[in-house]
Amino acid sequence: xxxxxxxxxxxxxxxxxxxxxxxxxxxxxxxxxxxxxxxxxxxxxxxxxxxxxxxxxxxxxxxxxxxxxxxxxxxxxxxxxxxxxxxxxxxxxxxxxxxxxxxxxxxxxxxxxxxxxxxxxxxxxxxxxxxxxxxxxxxxx
Numbered sequence: 026x027x028x029x030x031x032x033x034x035x036x037x038x039x040x041x042x043x044x045x046x047x048x049x050x051x052x053x054x055x056x057x058x059x060x061x062x063x064x065x066x067x068x069x070x071x072x073x074x075x076x077x078x079x080x081x082x083x084x085x086x087x088x089x090x091x092x093x094x095x096x097x098x099x100x101x102x103x104x105x106x107x108x109x110x111x112x113x114x115x116x117x118x119x120x121x122x123x124x125x126x127x128x129x130x131x132x133x134x135x136x137x138x139x140x141x142x143x144x145x146x147x148x149x150x151x152x153x154x155x156x157x158x159x160x161x162x163x164x165x166x
Contacts, residue, residue, distance in 0.1 A: 028142050029076040030150065032161040034069035035085070038062050041122045042089040045112055060157055062086040071161045073150055077139055080127055087151045087159060094143050096123060097136050 038061055050056035062070050062085050073090070075082045084090045096103060105118035118124060123131075130139055152160045 033072045038070040038085050040085040046089045046092045059088040071159045
């Protein structure tokens, strides 16, 4: 099964998962862990758009894609309250990306299929020699 995807370039690196994945390093301004996606001169930040059934999932870094796969692989699915507490910030569980994910994608059977699709897609879209960057030179069908 092939999954349709494409890349766009955006002025800002913030995507639905960015706040929850890229954490500021204490005492180091402009330092993040994992590192922020690189800015491509004259283009912007690379965004991966994945079409899954009637939904479009958006990521601005491979770390976000990995986090998405990791969270959705859990059985049972973690609560957004628990996931929000890991960020240790004033944003409540209703603002977490998982609470904004369509309910149809959270059903156990659908999650298994979605995780499989994303795991299969990952090697196609991430640079093998630079695992922190998307390989935006190719576009999926």
